[in-house]
Amino acid sequence: MLQAINDRIKGWLGIAIVILIGLPFALWGIGSYLDDTGPRYAAKVNDSEISANEFERAVSMQRQQLQNQNGGAPVDEKALREDTLKILINQRLLEEVTYSEGYRISDAILTERIKQLFTVDGLFDRERFEAIVASNGMSVPMYEQSLRNELRLQQMQSAIANSALVTKQQVSKLAALDAQTRDISVLTFNIDHFSTAAKPTEEEIKQFYEANMQRFMRPEKMKVDYVEVTSDSLAQTVEVDEQQIQKMYEDYVDAVSGREERKASHILIQSSDAPAAAKEKIELLAKQLEQGVDFATLAKEHSEDPGSAAEGGDLGWVALGDMVKPFEQALFEMQKGAVSEVVETQFGYHLIKLEDIRGEAVESIEVKRYEFEDELKKDAIASIFYDMSERMASLAYENPDNLDVVVEDLGLKVNTTDYFSRFEGTGIAENEKVRNIAYSALVLEQGSNSDIIEISPDHVVVIRLNEHVPATAIPLAEVSSKIENILRVQKGHEQTKAAALEVKTRIEAGESIDSVKAEGIDVVEVIGLGRKDMSRVSDPSILQSAFDITIGADDESAVKQVDLISGDVALVVLSNINTPEVVAQDKMDLVRSEMLRESAIRDFTSALVVIKDNATIETNKTLLQR
Numbered sequence: 001m002l003q004a005i006n007d008r009i010k011g012w013l014g015i016a017i018v019i020l021i022g023l024p025f026a027l028w029g030i031g032s033y034l035d036d037t038g039p040r041y042a043a044k045v046n047d048s049e050i051s052a053n054e055f056e057r058a059v060s061m062q063r064q065q066l067q068n069q070n071g072g073a074p075v076d077e078k079a080l081r082e083d084t085l086k087i088l089i090n091q092r093l094l095e096e097v098t099y100s101e102g103y104r105i106s107d108a109i110l111t112e113r114i115k116q117l118f119t120v121d122g123l124f125d126r127e128r129f130e131a132i133v134a135s136n137g138m139s140v141p142m143y144e145q146s147l148r149n150e151l152r153l154q155q156m157q158s159a160i161a162n163s164a165l166v167t168k169q170q171v172s173k174l175a176a177l178d179a180q181t182r183d184i185s186v187l188t189f190n191i192d193h194f195s196t197a198a199k200p201t202e203e204e205i206k207q208f209y210e211a212n213m214q215r216f217m218r219p220e221k222m223k224v225d226y227v228e229v230t231s232d233s234l235a236q237t238v239e240v241d242e243q244q245i246q247k248m249y250e251d252y253v254d255a256v257s258g259r260e261e262r263k264a265s266h267i268l269i270q271s272s273d274a275p276a277a278a279k280e281k282i283e284l285l286a287k288q289l290e291q292g293v294d295f296a297t298l299a300k301e302h303s304e305d306p307g308s309a310a311e312g313g314d315l316g317w318v319a320l321g322d323m324v325k326p327f328e329q330a331l332f333e334m335q336k337g338a339v340s341e342v343v344e345t346q347f348g349y350h351l352i353k354l355e356d357i358r359g360e361a362v363e364s365i366e367v368k369r370y371e372f373e374d375e376l377k378k379d380a381i382a383s384i385f386y387d388m389s390e391r392m393a394s395l396a397y398e399n400p401d402n403l404d405v406v407v408e409d410l411g412l413k414v415n416t417t418d419y420f421s422r423f424e425g426t427g428i429a430e431n432e433k434v435r436n437i438a439y440s441a442l443v444l445e446q447g448s449n450s451d452i453i454e455i456s457p458d459h460v461v462v463i464r465l466n467e468h469v470p471a472t473a474i475p476l477a478e479v480s481s482k483i484e485n486i487l488r489v490q491k492g493h494e495q496t497k498a499a500a501l502e503v504k505t506r507i508e509a510g511e512s513i514d515s516v517k518a519e520g521i522d523v524v525e526v527i528g529l530g531r532k533d534m535s536r537v538s539d540p541s542i543l544q545s546a547f548d549i550t551i552g553a554d555d556e557s558a559v560k561q562v563d564l565i566s567g568d569v570a571l572v573v574l575s576n577i578n579t580p581e582v583v584a585q586d587k588m589d590l591v592r593s594e595m596l597r598e599s600a601i602r603d604f605t606s607a608l609v610v611i612k613d614n615a616t617i618e619t620n621k622t623l624l625q626r
C-alpha cells in the first residue's frame with residue numbers, strides 16, 4: 001500500500017531489499033477474516049505481533065502481483081502463504097533492529113521527505129497528500145511511521161554499503177574476465193528443413209489438451225456495482241452568491257490599486273551629525289525649487305544620497321512597501337509633477353518629486369464576473385466533493401454488505417460495469433487500481449464494499465461484486481488446430497535436435513566444421529565476441545552459451561547445443577578465448593563498483609540471517625494451511 005503511493009526504495013540495494021522483504025511497510029487492514037478460535041495473529045516476532053488481518057491483506061496483494069506477472073495463471077497457495085509470512089517476518093525484524101541499533105529519523109528529515117514526495121510545481125500539496133494517504137487506507141500518523149521505518153532502513157543500507165571492501169587483485173581478475181572476448185562458430189539447424197513430423201492423431205491432440213488444460217482457459221471475469229462522486233456532477237448543484245462576487249471585486253480593486261508604481265526623484269540632506277543645519281539647508285533648497293531652479297540640477301549638486309545624486313536624484317519606479325513609511329506616504333499622496341514639502345525620515349530630510357504614475361487598469365465588474373463565478377464554483381465544488389467523498393467512504397465501510405445506505409444518504413445511483421478481467425476492462429474498469437481492488441479478497445472473496453478508490457483527483461468510486469465468472473476451459477474443438485500446430489512444432493524440434501546432436505558428436509570426435517556442412521545448416525563465424533555483443537548474434541542464448549563453454553584437450557563442452565527462440569537448433573563451437581593484457585581504468589572502476597554492490601548485498605543478506613537466528617519467532621501454523 002505504501003508502495004502504491006510512491007516507490008521510494010531506489011537503486012541496486014533497494015532492489016535487494018525488495019527481494020528480501022518483498023512487501024511495502026504499511027499493510028493495515030480492516031475487519032477480521034478468521035474464525036473466533038485459535039490465535040489472532042499470524043506470527044510473533046520477539047514481542048511484536050503480525051496480525052492475521054495484516055497477513056491476509058499481504059497474501060492478497062502478493063497473489064494479485066503474481067497473477068499479473070503470470071498472465072492470470074493460478075498460484076501455489078501454500079507456497080504463497082509461506083513466502084508471504086517469511087517476508088512479513090523479515091520486515092518486522094528489520095524495523096526492530098534499525099530502531100534498536102540507533103538509526104533515527106528526525107521530524108525535520110521526515111517533513112522534508114514528505115514535501116519532496118508531494119510537491120507539485122514547487123509547492124507542497126497538503127490536500128493531495130492527505131487524500132492519497134486516505135485513499136490507501138491509512139491515516140497520516142500511520143503513513144509517517146511507515147516512512148520513518150523505511151528511511152531508517154535506508155540508513156542501514158548506506159552503512160552496510162559504505163563498509164563493503166574489495167581488493168585490487170580481485171578487481172583486476174574480474175575486469176580481465178569481463179573484458180574477455182571469444183571466437184565462435186554458430187551452426188544453425190533449420191527446423192523447416194529437418195522436420196518431417198506427420199500430422200498428429202486425434203488421440204495425441206486430446207492427450208495434450210488434457211495434460212495442458214491450464215493453457216487453454218478463458219480468463220475469469222466479473223462485473224461490479226459502483227457508486228461514484230465526480231466534480232462534474234456537482235457543478236449543477238452550486239449557486240453563486242452575488243454578495244461574494246461583489247466582495248471579490250472590491251478585493252480585486254484594492255489589490256490592483258496596491259500594485260500602482262510611482263517614478264520618483266529626491267534630494268536627501270543627512271541629519272545625523274547636525275540636524276538643525278540639515279533642516280536649514282533643505283529648506284533653502286525648497287525655496288530655490290519654488291523659484292524655478294531645476295530639481296535634477298539641485299540633486300546633483302546637493303543631494304547626499306550616493307545612489308541617486310549623480311542621476312539627478314532619480315529613484316526609478318517605486319511600489320508600496322519599497323520605501324520607509326514617511327517617504328512612501330508623502331509620495332503616494334502627491335500629484336504627478338509635484339514636489340513635496342520637506343519630509344523627515346531616519347535617513348534625514350527629503351524633497352520628493354513625483355515624475356510619473358503607472359498601474360494596472362481596473363476592469364469592470366461585468367468583465368471580471370465570469371472569472372469570479374468560476375473561482376467560487378471551483379472552491380465550492382472542491383469542498384462538496386471532499387465532504388461527499390469522506391461521507392461515502394465512511395458509509396461504505398460502516399455498511400459493508402450493500403450500497404443502499406450510501407445511495408440513500410448521498411442521493412447517488414448504482415451503476416454496473418461490463419464484464420472485465422484482471423488485466424483489461426472498459427469504463428471505470430479500465431483503471432488498473434479498480435481492477436486490482438475488484439479482484440482483492442475484500443471484494444471478490446468476502447463480498448464486501450471496497451474502500452474508496454481515487455480514479456482521478458476529481459473522481460472517486462466505491463465498488464462491490466455483482467457477478468463473478470470463474471475461468472473456464474475452452475472446448476477442445478476450438479483449440480484443436482492450435483494444438484495440432486504445437487505438436488507438429490514439438491516433433492519437428494525433436495527431429496532437428498537429433499540432427500544437431502549427430503553433428504555435435506562428429507565435431508567433438510575431431511571433424512572440422514567444413515566437413516559437417518550440409519543443406520539446412522547455416523554456418524556463421526563470429527570473431528572477438530564480447531559479453532554484451534547482443535547485436536552480433538541472432539539469439540540471446542547463443543551469447544550466453546559462448547561464455548559458458550571452455551577449451552581443453554579432452555573437454556567435450558567446447559561445443560554446446562542450444563534451443564533457439566525461433567524453434568531452430570544451434571551448435572555453438574568455441575575456437576579461441578581472447579584475454580586482454582591491459583584493461584582500461586574506467587572499466588576497472590566500473591567492475592569495482594559492481595563488486596562493491598554485490599558485496600553489500602551479500603553482507604545485508606548475512607546480517608538478516610544473523611538477526612533471525614537471534615530472534616524469537618512464533619508462527620500460526622493454522623493460517624498457513626488455509
